[in-house]
Amino acid sequence: MEKIDCTGVILAGGCNRRFPGRNKAFQRVGANTMLARIHSLFSRVFKEVILVVNDPALFLDIDALVVTDIDPSQCALAGLHAGLFHAGFDWSYVTACDVPFVNEKVIRYLFAQRCSGKQIIIPRSWEGLEPLSALYHKSCLPRIETNLEKKVFMIKKFYKPERVKQISPQTLESLDPELRFKFNVNTPADLETARGMVQVLNTGHGREQREYV
Numbered sequence: 001m002e003k004i005d006c007t008g009v010i011l012a013g014g015c016n017r018r019f020p021g022r023n024k025a026f027q028r029v030g031a032n033t034m035l036a037r038i039h040s041l042f043s044r045v046f047k048e049v050i051l052v053v054n055d056p057a058l059f060l061d062i063d064a065l066v067v068t069d070i071d072p073s074q075c076a077l078a079g080l081h082a083g084l085f086h087a088g089f090d091w092s093y094v095t096a097c098d099v100p101f102v103n104e105k106v107i108r109y110l111f112a113q114r115c116s117g118k119q120i121i122i123p124r125s126w127e128g129l130e131p132l133s134a135l136y137h138k139s140c141l142p143r144i145e146t147n148l149e150k151k152v153f154m155i156k157k158f159y160k161p162e163r164v165k166q167i168s169p170q171t172l173e174s175l176d177p178e179l180r181f182k183f184n185v186n187t188p189a190d191l192e193t194a195r196g197m198v199q200v201l202n203t204g205h206g207r208e209q210r211e212y213v
């Protein structure tokens with residue numbers, strides 16, 4: 001399938017406080033690190049991939065535009081801001097480096113839902129909106145900047161409801177039945193859960209293994 005005119009933004013500048021001593025981006029789920037899983041899918045789907053970090057020295061090997069936060073607030077909103085600021089396309093799909101099961105069908109569906117008047121196309125799971133698996137238009141930048149200045153860091157707080165298009169959990173389940181695309185790893189226990197979610201199928205030759213993610 002063709003790559004889409006959209007930037008894939010991966011946020012990887014967090015403090016990993018609930019994952020002490022290790023950087024979540026480099027933890028393995030299945031055969032690859034979480035970051036490598038996301039980057040590999042993004043490189044297939046998007047014409048541009050941006051990684052937003054606070055310590056670029058950790059990410060020298062990755063084939064993506066690596067940028068740092070512009071705002072010093074140290075929160076995911078600051079990462080979203082830098083990602084949209086540097087994006088070469090109007091629309092960006094934004095996710096976090098600790099979301100190992102990004103889903104191409106969900107991404108392409110969200111992209112197809114763009115319409116005039118909307119600045120955010122966002123999945124709604126059974127738990128609520130999923131701001132770190134959503135599509136944002138560059139025109140969100142001024143409201144993000146205002147909230148960063150006001151120190152209102154919760155991402156959803158900058159949304160203007162009439163500019164947001166929500167995608168229902170029922171629709172999402174038709175694309176990703178277990179809504180894995182939004183599973184995120186905060187703790188070592190979450191990492192073990194993610195590893196358990198990777199189903200490995202022995203094909204009969206006993207050697208070749210395929211992951212279903």
Ligand SMILES: Nc1nc2c(ncn2[C@@H]2O[C@H](COP(=O)(O)OP(=O)(O)OP(=O)(O)O)[C@@H](O)[C@H]2O)c(=O)[nH]1
Pocket residue numbers: 011012013014015016017018019052053054069073074075076078079080095096097098186
């Ligand atoms: N670029 C950038 N990304 C961030 C920043 N803070 C968090 N993120 C990313 O946003 C995503 C969600 O972050 P959180 O889970 O809220 O924070 P975290 O640092 O990963 O983990 P905790 O410290 O345990 O809360 C993760 O991918 C982080 O790497 C930041 O200041 N800058």
